[in-house]
Amino acid sequence: MDIKAPYLLFLGEAADALAAKTSIGVAQWRPEKCLGQVRLPGCKADAGVPDMDVREAARKGAKTMIVGVVNRGGVISPAWSKVLLDALAAGLDLASGLHNRLSDVPEIAAAAKKHGRNLFDVRHPDREFPIATGMRRSGKRVLTVGTDCSIGKMYTSLALEKALKALGVKATFRATGQTGILIAGSGWSIDAIVSDFVAGAVETLSPAGPADHWDVIEGQGSLFHPSYAGVTLALIHGAQADALVMCHEPGRPHMRGLPHYKLPRIEDCIAVNVAHARLTNPKAKCIGVSLNTSKMTPKAAERALKSLADRLGLPVEDPSRTGVAKLAKKLARI
Amino acid sequence: MDIKAPYLLFLGEAADALAAKTSIGVAQWRPEKCLGQVRLPGCKADAGVPDMDVREAARKGAKTMIVGVVNRGGVISPAWSKVLLDALAAGLDLASGLHNRLSDVPEIAAAAKKHGRNLFDVRHPDREFPIATGMRRSGKRVLTVGTDCSIGKMYTSLALEKALKALGVKATFRATGQTGILIAGSGWSIDAIVSDFVAGAVETLSPAGPADHWDVIEGQGSLFHPSYAGVTLALIHGAQADALVMCHEPGRPHMRGLPHYKLPRIEDCIAVNVAHARLTNPKAKCIGVSLNTSKMTPKAAERALKSLADRLGLPVEDPSRTGVAKLAKKLARI
Numbered sequence: 074m075d076i077k078a079p080y081l082l083f084l085g086e087a088a089d090a091l092a093a094k095t096s097i098g099v100a101q102w103r104p105e106k107c108l109g110q111v112r113l114p115g116c117k118a119d120a121g122v123p124d125m126d127v128r129e130a131a132r133k134g135a136k137t138m139i140v141g142v143v144n145r146g147g148v149i150s151p152a153w154s155k156v157l158l159d160a161l162a163a164g165l166d167l168a169s170g171l172h173n174r175l176s177d178v179p180e181i182a183a184a185a186k187k188h189g190r191n192l193f194d195v196r197h198p199d200r201e202f203p204i205a206t207g208m209r210r211s212g213k214r215v216l217t218v219g220t221d222c223s224i225g226k227m228y229t230s231l232a233l234e235k236a237l238k239a240l241g242v243k244a245t246f247r248a249t250g251q252t253g254i255l256i257a258g259s260g261w262s263i264d265a266i267v268s269d270f271v272a273g274a275v276e277t278l279s280p281a282g283p284a285d286h287w288d289v290i291e292g293q294g295s296l297f298h299p300s301y302a303g304v305t306l307a308l309i310h311g312a313q314a315d316a317l318v319m320c321h322e323p324g325r326p327h328m329r330g331l332p333h334y335k336l337p338r339i340e341d342c343i344a345v346n347v348a349h350a351r352l353t354n355p356k357a358k359c360i361g362v363s364l365n366t367s368k369m370t371p372k373a374a375e376r377a378l379k380s381l382a383d384r385l386g387l388p389v390e391d392p393s394r395t396g397v398a399k400l401a402k403k404l405a406r407i
Numbered sequence: 408m409d410i411k412a413p414y415l416l417f418l419g420e421a422a423d424a425l426a427a428k429t430s431i432g433v434a435q436w437r438p439e440k441c442l443g444q445v446r447l448p449g450c451k452a453d454a455g456v457p458d459m460d461v462r463e464a465a466r467k468g469a470k471t472m473i474v475g476v477v478n479r480g481g482v483i484s485p486a487w488s489k490v491l492l493d494a495l496a497a498g499l500d501l502a503s504g505l506h507n508r509l510s511d512v513p514e515i516a517a518a519a520k521k522h523g524r525n526l527f528d529v530r531h532p533d534r535e536f537p538i539a540t541g542m543r544r545s546g547k548r549v550l551t552v553g554t555d556c557s558i559g560k561m562y563t564s565l566a567l568e569k570a571l572k573a574l575g576v577k578a579t580f581r582a583t584g585q586t587g588i589l590i591a592g593s594g595w596s597i598d599a600i601v602s603d604f605v606a607g608a609v610e611t612l613s614p615a616g617p618a619d620h621w622d623v624i625e626g627q628g629s630l631f632h633p634s635y636a637g638v639t640l641a642l643i644h645g646a647q648a649d650a651l652v653m654c655h656e657p658g659r660p661h662m663r664g665l666p667h668y669k670l671p672r673i674e675d676c677i678a679v680n681v682a683h684a685r686l687t688n689p690k691a692k693c694i695g696v697s698l699n700t701s702k703m704t705p706k707a708a709e710r711a712l713k714s715l716a717d718r719l720g721l722p723v724e725d726p727s728r729t730g731v732a733k734l735a736k737k738l739a740r741i
Contacts, residue, residue: 204634204664205633205634206633206634206665207633207634207665207667207668208667263602264601264602264603265601265602265603266601266602267598267599267600267601267602268597268598268599268600268601268602268605268637268638268641269598269599269634269635269638271602271637272633272634272635272636272637273634296640296683297686299539299540299541299606299644299686299687300538300539300540300541300603300606300607300644301603301606302606302640302641302644302683302686303602303605303606303637303638303639303640303641303642303644304602304603304637304641305637306630306636306637306640307602307636307637307638308637310633310634310636310637330538331540331541333541333542334541334686345682348679349630349636352631352633352636352668353633
């Protein structure tokens with residue numbers, strides 16, 4: 074899967090920034106790839122790039138329209154359909170993070186075929202993967218892990234890639250979920266892969282590389298989440314990470330979606346993740362914590378970062394508040 | 408998936424018992440379901456039931472022919488094809504544990520449709536599963552886990568079901584792999600399920616039951632196998648087992664298929680499995696070990712069983728040598 078830039082971002086009639094978080098994320102992390110955005114009447118979100126229609130975008134060189142918005146009830150509305158068909162007619166590929174596949178909508182599939190364009194349904198990996206071998210691969214790897222789902226692993230991974238590059242260190246973000254894939258232009262949604270092949274898919278995603286190059290692998294789920302821990306463990310084994318960064322949000326009342334499950338203690342969560350990571354990379358260690366303090370006041374956030382750092386004896390940063398320069402520097406010394 | 412008995416077992420031209428192990432396993436564990444067997448010229452295996460052709464089996468009431476043999480190179484040979492088509496014409500369903508699907512062979516699919524018969528490709532779950540909720544379910548559950556793959560988890564589970572029933576305890580074997588499914592007549596190959604849904608599939612497989620009823624859930628893989636540990640962890644979380652039985656084979660030189668990975672210490676393996684099982688069932692404990700001593704002399708086996716039992720302070724039995732009465736009695740007291 075290799076999604077061609079430059080991109081035109083489709084935000085539909087997103088009621089708020091959350092509904093268009095994928096398009097906004099692409100614009101935030103890959104601004105150099107984003108020519109413009111298409112917003113339908115009623116759209117309240119803004120990716121911060123020029124509004125334009127598909128023909129203008131095509132004239133300016135856009136190669137792919139990113140459908141980076143949540144649709145209601147899994148149905149492609151007629152208003153969307155018109156823009157998607159126009160984009161294909163104008164010569165753009167479509168890439169979507171939706172649950173339902175573009176390729177399952179007959180008129181879209183037919184138009185793509187007619188115009189010779191590609192449809193990328195990034196939630197649905199369209200290839201086969203090998204069974205993991207556990208063989209060591211050259212190059213360095215850092216994996217984000219977490220006390221819970223949806224806690225900042227993708228954001229942290231992208232921030233680490235950026236901070237490593239700022240230090241002059243070669244680094245590549247490796248996407249394992251749909252938003253990350255649309256940002257990176259490649260990757261696989263590992264939670265949509267048949268379970269036997271998940272670790273093998275991660276080995277494929279992060280192949281052998283130069284000794285001084287870092288793959289920054291996007292984490293998924295949590296070893297302490299009863300619904301998804303199997304995905305997480307396969308990812309940990311496939312990643313063979315040299316370094317783990319633990320992602321956490323203080324004050325979460327319970328595991329995401331499961332009111333009857335509390336979050337683990339971060340110390341326990343680190344110990345269990347490191348123990349499993351050492352199966353495929355005996356040198357694996359946790360180099361620090363990414364703390365999501367978005368719901369705190371600046372003063373409370375500062376206190377939380379410092380007190381956790383003191384407690385763990387590890388650097389603790391919030392990518393959106395402090396950046397991750399300390400974590401990146403620690404990686405660069407490995 | 409609900410495969411109707413009585414069965415006719417198809418052994419093809421199996422060169423040895425291993426090639427026909429699925430048919431032989433069905434005859435061993437569900438003799439009451441097996442009317443007969445079909446063997447082609449050159450077959451060296453024997454399921455120990457009367458040889459008959461498909462028409463005779465149909466006359467005697469057979470409902471399903473079990474394709475319980477490994478085929479060469481994934482191709483259905485013309486010799487097989489004739490028997491499979493004859494079985495469909497005689498009014499039998501077909502159930503197969505092969506990697507390649509019967510339903511993908513055009514002439515077989517067409518014949519099934521024509522005769523109104525079902526094709527069960529048990530390696531390929533044909534339904535959707537929910538995301539696991541981690542909600543506690545009534546009834547009791549025991550899960551077999553292991554230091555490695557292919558170490559005796561299915562065999563142990565079937566032996567536990569039998570031993571529990573012999574004690575007058577209600578018990579149901581719950582199959583998670585293709586041979587187990589053909590023996591049980593139902594179940595799902597969890598390693599073929601999309602990773603996000605594996606724990607949910609196990610919750611579905613072992614639903615709430617009577618308080619005094621045991622589900623004996625067939626384990627898969629090992630938390631210490633770099634290729635498959637994610638499948639195992641999802642299974643552990645979905646199972647919510649009250650009791651774990653650890654399966655082990657002394658003297659294995661390395662993890663199955665991976666010469667560069669050693670087996671874990673059994674004490675460590677028990678501790679890690681129990682710790683993960685407690686996420687969804689805080690009362691989970693390991694009640695004993697099933698030791699595969701098939702490659703040992705009787706005397707060496709006896710010594711191995713006793714010395715491991717002394718070391719762990721747990722009952723250690725070999726289902727095929729000693730039976731599992733001690734393990735079953737311990738379960739019955741929970």
